[in-house]
Amino acid sequence: MKKDLLSIKDLKIEEIEHIFSLTDDLKAKVKDFSSALSEKCLGLIFLKPSLRTRVSFEAGMAHLGGSTFYLSPEDIKFGTREAVKDIGSVLSRYLNVLVIRTFSQKQLVELAQFCAIPVINGLTDLFHPCQALSDLYTIKEKKGNLKNAKISFIGDGNNVVHSLLYGCAKLGINLNVATPKNHRPKDEIVKEAINIAQKKGADIYLSQDPREVAQEADVIYTDVWTSMGQESECKIRAKDFAGFQINQGLVSLAKKDCLIMHCLPAHRGEEIADDVIDGPNSIVFDQAENRMHVQKAILLHLVGSF
Ligand code: CP
Ligand code: NVA
Numbered sequence: 001m002k003k004d005l006l007s008i009k010d011l012k013i014e015e016i017e018h019i020f021s022l023t024d025d026l027k028a029k030v031k032d033f034s035s036a037l038s039e040k041c042l043g044l045i046f047l048k049p050s051l052r053t054r055v056s057f058e059a060g061m062a063h064l065g066g067s068t069f070y071l072s073p074e075d076i077k078f079g080t081r082e083a084v085k086d087i088g089s090v091l092s093r094y095l096n097v098l099v100i101r102t103f104s105q106k107q108l109v110e111l112a113q114f115c116a117i118p119v120i121n122g123l124t125d126l127f128h129p130c131q132a133l134s135d136l137y138t139i140k141e142k143k144g145n146l147k148n149a150k151i152s153f154i155g156d157g158n159n160v161v162h163s164l165l166y167g168c169a170k171l172g173i174n175l176n177v178a179t180p181k182n183h184r185p186k187d188e189i190v191k192e193a194i195n196i197a198q199k200k201g202a203d204i205y206l207s208q209d210p211r212e213v214a215q216e217a218d219v220i221y222t223d224v225w226t227s228m229g230q231e232s233e234c235k236i237r238a239k240d241f242a243g244f245q246i247n248q249g250l251v252s253l254a255k256k257d258c259l260i261m262h263c264l265p266a267h268r269g270e271e272i273a274d275d276v277i278d279g280p281n282s283i284v285f286d287q288a289e290n291r292m293h294v295q296k297a298i299l300l301h302l303v304g305s306f
Pocket of ligand 2: 123158160223224226227228263264265
């Protein structure tokens with residue numbers, strides 16, 4: 001049966017560990033993967049802009065010997081030119097795997113239901129699983145054992161946080177999230193993540209005080225205050241997030257070797273100061289690079305039965 005990646009919630013812990021171990025193998029070049037996905041075709045449907053997700057999937061698929069087809073909203077007029085179920089049925093006859101970036105998670109789930117091939121969530125308003133998996137891989141790569149690490153996300157309770165919540169909970173990693181009161185992550189996701197984390201002996205902690213979670217942190221992670229699709233709220237959000245900028249003042253509260261993370265694109269001077277994102281503890285570009293390695297592992301797992 002085909003397997004999708006729509007949310008980290010659907011992944012078994014063993015699958016996450018397997019993806020991470022495959023990523024280690026890919027990065028260490030333990031064997032030749034250059035024809036692992038030869039004759040396999042990946043479709044990329046993007047209804048929102050992308051730099052990292054699109055290019056990392058295209059480059060990754062090329063490294064594995066496969067081909068990619070980028071489908072812009074203008075090409076296929078997703079959801080208006082023909083029924084989503086017909087798009088899924090047709091693409092399943094040509095392709096072996098599909099990545100889609102769209103607005104609603106519901107639309108992604110609907111498409112996946114009508115696809116006979118694996119569907120990968122390339123970001124929705126609710127989740128960004130490829131991002132969070134790569135981020136957790138990156139943190140493990142840099143820090144090793146994460147059991148007692150203090151990982152703090154400071155900013156908007158958005159799609160990236162929702163996926164980090166499930167990822168940290170499943171892997172038993174403590175996660176602190178500081179957001180303004182009216183920008184908390186969704187209650188049902190927080191509740192579920194807390195339930196999963198408790199069974200693993202890990203803590204999920206929500207706060208409205210960036211200074212509290214920055215204190216003695218091993219990792220500080222942030223993302224834009226206005227996500228794609230929320231542009232009309234940009235001004236009001238800038239006010240809501242006053243005091244949430246990751247700057248030297250906030251970073252000085254953390255451990256000296258605290259890693260600075262951002263999924264990018266960054267709005268420099270808003271959620272993160274230039275001297276922090278460009279500073280010696282910033283790992284944002286290693287984080288971006290790992291998107292490609294982890295997604296190659298995801299493709300091998302879902303398409304190549306590795
Ligand atoms: N982080 C991320 O997904 O970047 P893009 O929006 O550029 O794909
Ligand atoms: N939260 C951001 C992530 C971009 C990769 C957005 O959805 O725009």
